[in-house]
Amino acid sequence: MFLKISNTIAGELRAVTGLPDVGLVEGGEHADLASTVAFSLAKTRKQNPAQISAELAATLSSRPELASVKVAAKGPYINFILGPGYIEETLREAVRPGYGSVPVRPGRVVLEHTSANPNGPLHVGHIRNTIIGDTLARCLKKAGHRVEVQYYVNDMGRQIAIVSWGFSHLGISRNEGEKGDHHVARVYIAANREIKSDPSIVEEIDSLMQDVESGDPAVSASFRSAVSQCLDGFKVTLERLGAYHDRFVWESDFIRNGDTERVLDGIKRLDECHTDGRMWLDLSEFGFEKEYVLRRSDGTSVYAARDLAYHIWKGRNFDRMIDVLGADHKLIGAQLIATLKLQGEKYPEIVYFEFVSLPEGSMSTRAGKFVSADQLLDEVTAKAFEEVTVRRPELDVDKRNAIARSVALAAIRYDIVKISPEKSTVFDWKEALDFERQSGPYIQYAYARACSILEKAGEFEEAYTLERESEIALAKHLAKFPYTIEMVVKELKPHLLAIYARELADLFNSFYHFEPVLKSEGLTRKSRLTLVKATQNTLGEALESLGIDAPRTM
RNA sequence: GGGCCUGUGGCUUAGCCAGGAUAUAGCGCCGGGCUUCUAACCCGGAUGUCGGGGGUUCGAAUCCCUCCAGGCCCGCCA
Numbered sequence: 001m002f003l004k005i006s007n008t009i010a011g012e013l014r015a016v017t018g019l020p021d022v023g024l025v026e027g028g029e030h031a032d033l034a035s036t037v038a039f040s041l042a043k044t045r046k047q048n049p050a051q052i053s054a055e056l057a058a059t060l061s062s063r064p065e066l067a068s069v070k071v072a073a074k075g076p077y078i079n080f081i082l083g084p085g086y087i088e089e090t091l092r093e094a095v096r097p098g099y100g101s102v103p104v105r106p107g108r109v110v111l112e113h114t115s116a117n118p119n120g121p122l123h124v125g126h127i128r129n130t131i132i133g134d135t136l137a138r139c140l141k142k143a144g145h146r147v148e149v150q151y152y153v154n155d156m157g158r159q160i161a162i163v164s165w166g167f168s169h170l171g172i173s174r175n176e177g178e179k180g181d182h183h184v185a186r187v188y189i190a191a192n193r194e195i196k197s198d199p200s201i202v203e204e205i206d207s208l209m210q211d212v213e214s215g216d217p218a219v220s221a222s223f224r225s226a227v228s229q230c231l232d233g234f235k236v237t238l239e240r241l242g243a244y245h246d247r248f249v250w251e252s253d254f255i256r257n258g259d260t261e262r263v264l265d266g267i268k269r270l271d272e273c274h275t276d277g278r279m280w281l282d283l284s285e286f287g288f289e290k291e292y293v294l295r296r297s298d299g300t301s302v303y304a305a306r307d308l309a310y311h312i313w314k315g316r317n318f319d320r321m322i323d324v325l326g327a328d329h330k331l332i333g334a335q336l337i338a339t340l341k342l343q344g345e346k347y348p349e350i351v352y353f354e355f356v357s358l359p360e361g362s363m364s365t366r367a368g369k370f371v372s373a374d375q376l377l378d379e380v381t382a383k384a385f386e387e388v389t390v391r392r393p394e395l396d397v398d399k400r401n402a403i404a405r406s407v408a409l410a411a412i413r414y415d416i417v418k419i420s421p422e423k424s425t426v427f428d429w430k431e432a433l434d435f436e437r438q439s440g441p442y443i444q445y446a447y448a449r450a451c452s453i454l455e456k457a458g459e460f461e462e463a464y465t466l467e468r469e470s471e472i473a474l475a476k477h478l479a480k481f482p483y484t485i486e487m488v489v490k491e492l493k494p495h496l497l498a499i500y501a502r503e504l505a506d507l508f509n510s511f512y513h514f515e516p517v518l519k520s521e522g523l524t525r526k527s528r529l530t531l532v533k534a535t536q537n538t539l540g541e542a543l544e545s546l547g548i549d550a551p552r553t554m
Numbered sequence: 555g556g557g558c559c560u561g562u563g564g565c566u567u568a569g570c571c572a573g574g575a576u577a578u579a580g581c582g583c584c585g586g587g588c589u590u591c592u593a594a595c596c597c598g599g600a601u602g603u604c605g606g607g608g609g610u611u612c613g614a615a616u617c618c619c620u621c622c623a624g625g626c627c628c629g630c631c632a
């Protein structure tokens with residue numbers, strides 16, 4: 001609704017001024033939308049901008065397309081205030097199930113996220129990737145895109161060789177009840193300690209990497225076993241996080257099926273390719289000084305070569321590729337894109353996020369310095385259970401456990417997704433365990449409240465007459481939901497939805513405290529109930545897109 | 555040394571790419587509000603050289619230059 005009226009107003013302004021850019025901005029407290037076009041016209045027309053805006057406002061007021069919009073000049077600004085017709089149409093749309101969704105669009109999108117190395121459990125840094133990626137996938141689907149979500153399993157890297165070596169040399173057995181990924185971390189940390197005290201082990205690691213690339217069955221099986229064990233642990237964590245992958249793609253498959261060799265053969269023919277024992281690309285025409293090495297002098301391929309094969313495969317099977325990667329991948333991501341361009345292949349859109357560190361410094365799986373996602377989930381869930389028990393002591397344990405799980409997931413996902421990805425953050429237990437303002441549970445609570453009102457109200461006839469300030473502000477925000485989803489998908493910025501949902505909950509809570517719903521009467525009651533229903537529906541859709549449960553009671 | 559990102563009240567943060575009207579919220583602080591639709595809530599108040607300095611513009615948190623501070627990257631690692 002908001003999108004539609006914005007386009008109409010912009011179109012009218014263009015028609016009236018003849019300018020392509022009509023300076024349409026948010027109106028703040030003055031209006032719903034405003035135009036600053038009078039400033040730019042002031043120069044060419046050599047007139048006072050206030051005079052121009054007054055004239056334009058008068059002209060626009062008489063346009064039939066803007067019949068439901070109040071147009072008024074205020075100084076140099078042209079203000080647009082959306083009227084009752086807009087509110088009514090918004091409410092009619094917002095009460096419908098699936099509000100904000102659009103029909104399926106042509107083309108398929110492949111979105112890769114998380115793809116952490118299987119050398120230890122997912123930690124609070126990795127799950128920033130998971131949550132950004134999963135939220136994007138949900139928003140893309142809501143916006144009508146067909147999406148396949150993939151996890152790229154780095155199963156033949158040096159880290160995995162170290163884990164494999166550790167398993168066969170250190171005899172570290174799995175503890176009772178220990179998750180596979182946590183066990184792998186202990187092996188990995190111990191193996192690194194061994195390497196540090198005896199650097200000659202590095203030769204054994206190198207030899208393992210050569211064996212796996214040449215397809216040695218025993219070594220491959222050993223790698224695969226370690227990776228599978230870790231991945232099984234990841235899957236449990238991802239499930240708890242409410243994040244879903246359609247497919248796990250194994251890096252080694254691109255060696256086994258010959259894709260990597262074929263890709264390297266193709267690259268060999270490029271002018272930018274140099275072979276001096278190793279094989280590398282000169283990407284200086286793209287501004288990269290660094291040599292982009294694809295094959296070692298011992299003949300084995302490096303990660304970049306396999307990644308190239310993976311992306312070419314994705315590009316040929318999908319219409320659009322999106323990768324979610326840590327900011328440490330910026331250089332290699334840009335090199336990957338440059339190389340794909342050289343080959344005339346499709347290249348990915350990459351969403352980067354900055355690092356999450358601990359108060360004591362950066363996280364390191366190798367050094368055992370990390371807070372695992374499992375630990376975070378456990379502690380937040382325990383705290384949530386305490387909270388639920390205090391607030392709802394009458395509920396039985398199962399019910400309280402269910403709410404606690406839902407609240408914990410909301411707290412974790414929201415805490416992470418609300419921060420714009422380009423901001424590096426420091427993990428803070430106090431914030432993670434806070435379920436109040438600007439949190440996921442806060443939004444869930446608004447939803448549960450709306451559900452409670454609707455349940456008590458029973459059947460009612462919908463009506464669309466809103467008069468109070470808090471009602472109108474709420475309804476106007478509902479109108480922006482489809483626009484917000486559009487923006488998230490267009491800009492690949494999931495935090496916009498997080499901010500939107502929080503603002504919606506804020507406005508609903510204010511409305512709730514100012515205007516009685518069930519105790520009001522007649523048209524007012526019907527209209528307010530319709531507003532509550534529209535809000536409940538929109539909050540539900542927003543929460544679903546954020547990967548957060550929408551509990552009817554909490 | 556070079557490249558990328560970040561710097562907004564004591565703390566966290568939106569807005570920046572597509573420049574506009576007194577800069578968005580939260581935490582914390584001060585003061586109110588639960589016999590009233592779920593107080594995981596609401597209302598009011600104090601708190602800002604939008605890192606510093608130049609520039610462009612009628613207008614700069616937003617664009618350009620420069621400096622400062624922090625993070626990340628610059629492996630025949632992934």
